[in-house]
Amino acid sequence: xxxxxxxxxxxxxxxxxxxxxxxxxxxxxxxxxxxxxxxxxxxxxxxxxxxxxxxxxxxxxxxxxxxxxxxxxxxxxxxxxxxxxxxxxxxxxxxxxxxxxxxxxxxxxxxxxxxxxxxxxxxxxxxxxxxxxxxxxxxxxxxxxxxxxxxxxxxxxxxxxxxxxxxxxxxxxxxxxxxxxxxxxxxxxxxxxxxxxxxxxxxxxxxxxxxxxxxxxxxxxxxxxxxxxxxxxxxxxxxxxxxxxxxxxxxxxxxxxxxxxxxxxxxxxxxxxxxxxxxxxxxxxxxxxxxxxxxxxxxxxxxxxxxxxxxxxxxxxxxxxxxxxxxxxxxxxxxxxxxxxxxxxxxxxxxxxxxxxxxxxxxxxxxxxxxxxxxxxxxxxxxxxxxxxxxxxxxx
Amino acid sequence: xxxxxxxxxxxxxxxxxxxxxxxxxxxxxxxxxxxxxxxxxxxxxxxxxxxxxxxxxxxxxxxxxxxxxxxxxxxxxxxxxxxxxxxxxxxxxxxxxxxxxxxxxxxxxxxxxxxxxxxxxxxxxxxxxxxxxxxxxxxxxxxxxxxxxxxxxxxxxxxxxxxxxxxxxxxxxxxxxxxxxxxxxxxxxxxxxxxxxxxxxxxxxxxxxxxxxxxxxxxxxxxxxxxxxxxxxxxxxxxxxxxxxxxxxxxxxxxxxxxxxxxxxxxxxxxxxxxxxxxxxxxxxxxxxxxxxxxxxxxxxxxxxxxxxxxxxxxxxxxxxxxxxxxxxxxxxxxxxxxxxxxxxxxxxxxxxxxxxxxxxxxxxxxxxxxxxxxxxxxxxxxxxxxxxxxxxxxx
Numbered sequence: 001x002x003x004x005x006x007x008x009x010x011x012x013x014x015x016x017x018x019x020x021x022x023x024x025x026x027x028x029x030x031x032x033x034x035x036x037x038x039x040x041x042x043x044x045x046x047x048x049x050x051x052x053x054x055x056x057x058x059x060x061x062x063x064x065x066x067x068x069x070x071x072x073x074x075x076x077x078x079x080x081x082x083x084x085x086x087x088x089x090x091x092x093x094x095x096x097x098x099x100x101x102x103x104x105x106x107x108x109x110x111x112x113x114x115x116x117x118x119x120x121x122x123x124x125x126x127x128x129x130x131x132x133x134x135x136x137x138x139x140x141x142x143x144x145x146x147x148x149x150x151x152x153x154x155x156x157x158x159x160x161x162x163x164x165x166x167x168x169x170x171x172x173x174x175x176x177x178x179x180x181x182x183x184x185x186x187x188x189x190x191x192x193x194x195x196x197x198x199x200x201x202x203x204x205x206x207x208x209x210x211x212x213x214x215x216x217x218x219x220x221x222x223x224x225x226x227x228x229x230x231x232x233x234x235x236x237x238x239x240x241x242x243x244x245x246x247x248x249x250x251x252x253x254x255x256x257x258x259x260x261x262x263x264x265x266x267x268x269x270x271x272x273x274x275x276x277x278x279x280x281x282x283x284x285x286x287x288x289x290x291x292x293x294x295x296x297x298x299x300x301x302x303x304x305x306x307x308x309x310x311x312x313x314x315x316x317x318x319x320x321x322x323x324x325x326x327x328x329x330x331x332x333x334x335x336x337x338x339x340x341x342x343x344x345x346x347x348x349x350x351x352x353x354x355x356x357x358x359x360x361x362x363x364x365x366x367x368x369x370x371x372x373x374x375x376x377x378x379x380x381x382x383x384x385x386x387x388x389x390x391x392x393x394x395x396x
Numbered sequence: 397x398x399x400x401x402x403x404x405x406x407x408x409x410x411x412x413x414x415x416x417x418x419x420x421x422x423x424x425x426x427x428x429x430x431x432x433x434x435x436x437x438x439x440x441x442x443x444x445x446x447x448x449x450x451x452x453x454x455x456x457x458x459x460x461x462x463x464x465x466x467x468x469x470x471x472x473x474x475x476x477x478x479x480x481x482x483x484x485x486x487x488x489x490x491x492x493x494x495x496x497x498x499x500x501x502x503x504x505x506x507x508x509x510x511x512x513x514x515x516x517x518x519x520x521x522x523x524x525x526x527x528x529x530x531x532x533x534x535x536x537x538x539x540x541x542x543x544x545x546x547x548x549x550x551x552x553x554x555x556x557x558x559x560x561x562x563x564x565x566x567x568x569x570x571x572x573x574x575x576x577x578x579x580x581x582x583x584x585x586x587x588x589x590x591x592x593x594x595x596x597x598x599x600x601x602x603x604x605x606x607x608x609x610x611x612x613x614x615x616x617x618x619x620x621x622x623x624x625x626x627x628x629x630x631x632x633x634x635x636x637x638x639x640x641x642x643x644x645x646x647x648x649x650x651x652x653x654x655x656x657x658x659x660x661x662x663x664x665x666x667x668x669x670x671x672x673x674x675x676x677x678x679x680x681x682x683x684x685x686x687x688x689x690x691x692x693x694x695x696x697x698x699x700x701x702x703x704x705x706x707x708x709x710x711x712x713x714x715x716x717x718x719x720x721x722x723x724x725x726x727x728x729x730x731x732x733x734x735x736x737x738x739x740x741x742x743x744x745x746x747x748x749x750x751x752x753x754x755x756x757x758x759x760x761x762x763x764x765x766x767x768x769x770x771x772x773x774x775x776x777x778x779x780x781x782x783x784x785x786x787x788x789x790x791x792x
Contacts, residue, residue, distance in 0.1 A: 001604050001661035002668045003515045003537075009675070010667045047460045055455060064443045068645045104500065104649075104678060111677035119399045136675035141399075208397050249464045251683025253500075265397040271406045272398045279405070279532035281507035282500060286682040287647025 009136070023355050030353055036382035037355040038370040041180065041331070045301045045373070047248040054295040058288065067288055073278045074270075075102025075256070075285055079294040083256060086297045091229040099261050101273045102285035104253040106216045106242035108277075110137050113212055113238055113257065114172065115280060116272035118143040122171040127157045129334065129364030131180050131214070143171070150364050155182040155325050155334070156190045159197055166201045172210050173198065177227060178217035181362045181369035182334040183310075183327020185221060188228045195234035202236075208264040212238045216255070217330040219246035219300050222307045225328040235262045243293050245330075248301050254289040306331045309372040309379055316383050320390040331373040334359065338394040342366055348393055352385040405532070419751050426749055432778035433751040434766040437576065437727070441697045441769070443644040450691040454684065463684055469674045470666075471498025471652070471681055475690040479652060482693045487625040495657050497669045498681035500649040502612045502638035504673075506533050509608055509634055509653065510568065511676060512668035514539040518567040523553045525730065525760035527576050527610070539567070546760050551578040551721050551730070552586045555593055562597045568606050569594065573623060574613035577758045577765035578730040579706075579723020581617060584624045591630035598632075604660040607633045612651070613726040615642035615696050618703045621724040631658045639689050641726075644697050650685040702727045705768040705775055712779050716786040727769040730755065733762055734790040744789055748781040 002010065019039065027035045058067060074080070080097035088095055103109035114124070120142035126134050128150040138145045146165050151158040157175060175194070177186035186194075198209050213230040218241065221227060231237045242255030259269060277284065284290075310327065317324055317335055324335035337345040342358040342365050349356050349368075359367030372379060398406065415435065423431045454463060470476070476493035484491055499505035510520070516538035522530050524546040534541045542561050547554040553571060571590070573582035582590075594605050609626040614637065617623060627633045638651035655665060673680065680686075706723065713720055713731055720731035733741040738754040738761050745752050745764075755763030768775060 001606075002512055002664050003518075005515075006512050006668045006671065007664075009671045010664055013667060013671050042466050044461065047464055051464070052455050052460065055451065059448050059451060064448065065440065065644065068443055068447070068647050070438050070646045107677035107679050109677070116398055116402050119401075122399075133675065137677070140675060210397075248461065250466045251464050251680060253679060253682050268398050268403075268406055271409060272402045275402065275405045275409050279529065279536060280676060281503035281505070281533070282678070283503050283649060284647060286649050286685070288684075289682070 005139070019355070022350070026350070026353055033381070035353045035355070036378065036385055037374070038372065039355045039357050041371045041373065043245055043248040043250060043301070043331075043373050044375065045248055045305045048296065048299045048301060050296050050299045051247060051249070051292060054292050055288070058291050058295070062291075067291065069287065071284060071287065073274045073284050075100070076287075076290050079290045082294045082297060087258065091232065093231065095258065095261065098270065099259050101257045101270070101277065102290050103255050103257055103277065104282045104285055105244055105250070105255045106214055106240040107133065108253065108282050108285070109240040109242070109255055109257045110174075110212065110214060111140065111280060112273050112276035112282070113240070114138060114141045114143060115276040116269060117171055117210060121169065123167060123169040124172040124174060125162065125165055125170060126174050126363075127162075129155070129181050129359060129362035129367065130174070131176055132361050134174055144169070146170075147363050152336070152364070155179065155184040156186060157194055159190070159193045162194070163197060166205070166209070168205050168207060170201070170207065170209050172212055174212045174214060175230070176214040178221060178327075178329025180217065180330055181332045181357075181359070182325060183330045183332045184325060185225050185227055185328045188226070191228045191230060191233050195230070198234060198236075208236055210236045210238060210263070212240060214240045216242040216245050220303055220306060220331060221329040222303065222310065223328055227329070231258060231260050235260055236264055246300055247293065247296060249289070252286060252289045254285055254293055256285075305376075306373065309374070309376055312376065313370065313372050313379050316386060320386060321394045322390070331371060333370045333372065334367050335370070336367055338390070340366055342368055345393065349389050352388045354382065354385050354389060401535070415751070418746070422746070422749055429777070431749045431751070432774065432781055433770070434768065435751045435753050437767045437769065439641055439644040439646060439697070439727075439769050440771065441644055441701045444692065444695045444697060446692050446695045447643060447645070447688060450688050451684070454687050454691070458687075463687065465683065467680060467683065468670070469680050470670045471496070472683075472686050475686045478690045478693060483654065487628065489627065491654065491657065494666065495655050497653045497666070497673065498686050499651050499653055499673065500678045500681055501640055501646070501651045502610055502636040503529065504649065504678050504681070505636040505638070505651055505653045506570075506608065506610060507536065507676060508669050508672035508678070509636070510534060510537045510539065511672040512665060513567055513606060517565065519563060519565045520568040520570060521558065521561055521566060522570050522759075523558075525551070525577050525755060525758035525763065526570070527572055528757050530570055540565070542566070543759050548732070548760070551575065551580040552582060553590055555586070555589045558590070558593060562601070562605070564601050564603060566597070566603070566605050568608055570608045570610060571626070572610040574617060574723075574725025576613065576726055577728045577753075577755070578721060579726045579728045580721060581621050581623055581724045584622070587624045587626060587629050591626070594630060604632055606659070608636060609633060610636045612638040612641050616699055616702060616727060617725040618699065618706065619724055623725070627654060627656050631656055632660055642696055643689070643692060645685070648682060648685045650681055650689055652681075701772075702769065705770070705772055708772065709766065709768050709775050712782060716782060717790045718786070727767060729766045729768065730763050731766070733764055734786070736762055738762055738764055741789065745785050748784045750778065750781050750785060
């Protein structure tokens with residue numbers, strides 16, 4: 001009785017559930033401490049103490065009907081103003097609250113952007129490897145997903161391949177940096193090449209191409225790397241932001257969209273985002289947490305915890321002979337699989353109680369994703385299992 | 397550059413904004429205390445004190461990564477179990493957590509139900525007058541909205557008219573009781589007639605027709621009236637519930653769906669709701685407030701505040717000669733307009749600083765909606781304005 005589209009999705013989700021159940025089955029046999037689950041991108045670092053203090057302060061100082069009430073579908077104006085000012089200071093911009101829409105995390109943000117922009121059949125370009133949910137978000141609005149082949153040497157966006165994919169039907173390009181699943185931070189050079197290509201193609205084809213930069217991992221970066229603020233490089237840019245990772249609040253569903261006020265059709269687009277937030281059923285981003293994050297704009301989780309994990313796991317894998325681009329952000333490694341078939345490799349890994357996600361799930365076979373947002377101790381304990389896996393699969 | 401569908405919606409939302417701006421303009425001229433805004437369904441009664449106490453308790457007793465973290469897309473299992481048990485006790489049912497999906501309010505709930513069920517062109521039946529957003533929710537999934545004409549004597553669902561509207565393409569019927577905009581609570585007799593009609597038509601046409609009961613106003617009832625629990629009358633029933641009104645938490649976006657475990661294709665539907673919650677970008681209902689409401693299941697706002705408002709306004713309007721079905725729930729009155737054109741009547745009302753919503757917005761012209769979720773004092777002060785409006789429009 002479910003819809004035709006949903007039938008396919010439910011079958012797909014059963015596969016993920018099967019993997020999850022397999023993890024539970026292994027834990028039962030071998031003990032939970034001996035199963036090493038690298039499959040979930042669920043932040044394990046504590047939210048900053050400031051979050052709790054901030055909730056208490058807000059509840060003690062403001063009227064409950066204000067804290068928990070309706071506001072404009074785009075969010076509280078004072079919260080949006082604070083975010084605009086924060087971004088202005090950080091990135092030398094000149095935004096007002098009009099450019100900000102509070103959203104149910106970045107996932108909610110991406111959905112309302114696509115709902116606002118896409119006519120059925122419009123093309124949305126993504127760069128492999130890419131977060132698998134983009135496929136569903138685009139399909140929700142009957143868009144057509146167009147995948148650009150990866151540059152597996154660097155995992156920077158493959159600009160030459162992009163040029164071939166842009167057509168008069170191209171409406172949106174999605175990028176994601178720091179990237180899930182590679183952990184790579186796109187360089188300023190890459191962003192410049194990308195945005196120049198888009199501008200050139202806009203002129204050549206007489207169309208507007210909107211760039212959506214999905215940035216839930218913006219604050220999770222290492223080694224002093226800079227994440228270019230894409231809004232400064234290209235007029236038709238949206239930033240999708242989320243506090244799920246920077247403040248470890250994934251369950252609270254709080255984030256925002258920034259739209260470049262110079263973008264084509266800005267007024268209508270902002271009204272569209274407001275309407276889309278309402279009619280998709282979000283109505284507004286959760287109200288208390290809008291006020292909490294406005295109070296915590298200069299707060300972040302302790303990124304060093306993730307960095308220590310990255311260093312331990314990355315160094316060990318490279319020593320074992322794995323080929324892996326060293327990631328400067330997010331909490332993922334995306335090594336090449338020593339055998340071609342990444343799904344078979346994940347099956348092999350399970351024999352050593354290692355739960356990994358095949359790169360095919362991200363449109364990039366021949367690789368695996370390891371989410372290292374788990375305890376340091378767990379990673380250390382998993383190292384012998386990786387050694388066994390390497391011995392079983394790497395042909396020296 | 398926005399989509400064709402969104403263009404139409406943005407134009408419509410401009411009309412609503414224009415009305416809102418008009419209210420602000422009137423307040424500037426006449427003073428805010430002299431403008432009587434009955435246009436917004438925004439609860440004005442305080443949330444119970446228990447909400448704040450509960451938030452403090454949860455933050456002080458549970459680990460922050462648990463409180464603010466990801467959980468199953470359908471919600472925390474213990475929260476869903478508590479809700480199931482609460483409903484079992486209250487309505488003599490036998491539900492488990494498997495029947496419950498935590499949602500971003502009732503609006504999020506309705507969207508994920510329709511996303512799960514509708515193929516393009518499937519028909520969704522609503523009873524006029526109806527909450528205008530249903531039109532958008534159905535359109536989101538390319539369903540076709542089919543409107544049943546109202547019974548303006550009682551505002552109970554018009555079952556004879558319904559029979560004419562059911563076809564082999566009917567997939568969903570939405571009801572809303574206590575009703576927005578009429579305030580009417582559907583009687584048990586009406587629910588029995590409705591569900592018998594649906595069962596008969598299912599057999600006759602060899603289809604499944606899902607009944608969605610949208611119940612954000614369930615606890616806002618007066619005079620000891622009973623709201624029948626529709627799940628008990630019909631196998632293929634969903635309840636969409638929200639804490640926006642019962643706990644005055646509309647900004648927090650917290651509610652749930654209950655699905656009758658006996659419904660056709662139950663397993664796939666529950667998987668579908670889980671997937672829809674995820675891919676529409678809700679991911680999950682806000683996590684802290686899932687735990688808060690589980691702690692406040694026996695708590696409600698003070699409904700007497702609304703009742704006092706209803707009595708004052710209803711009695712006054714009837715004395716003035718207005719025809720109005722006496723509502724037993726929600727916080728709306730839906731009187732007939734003395735002149736046929738409800739939009740013109742609302743324009744006339746504005747001359748006396750009264751802001752009302754025309755019935756046409758709810759698919760029922762010749763009426764107006766008054767939201768009395770404002771202060772008692774404000775209503776008392778508005779009474780002379782209604783008197784002038786009556787004199788200007790009621791032909792004795």
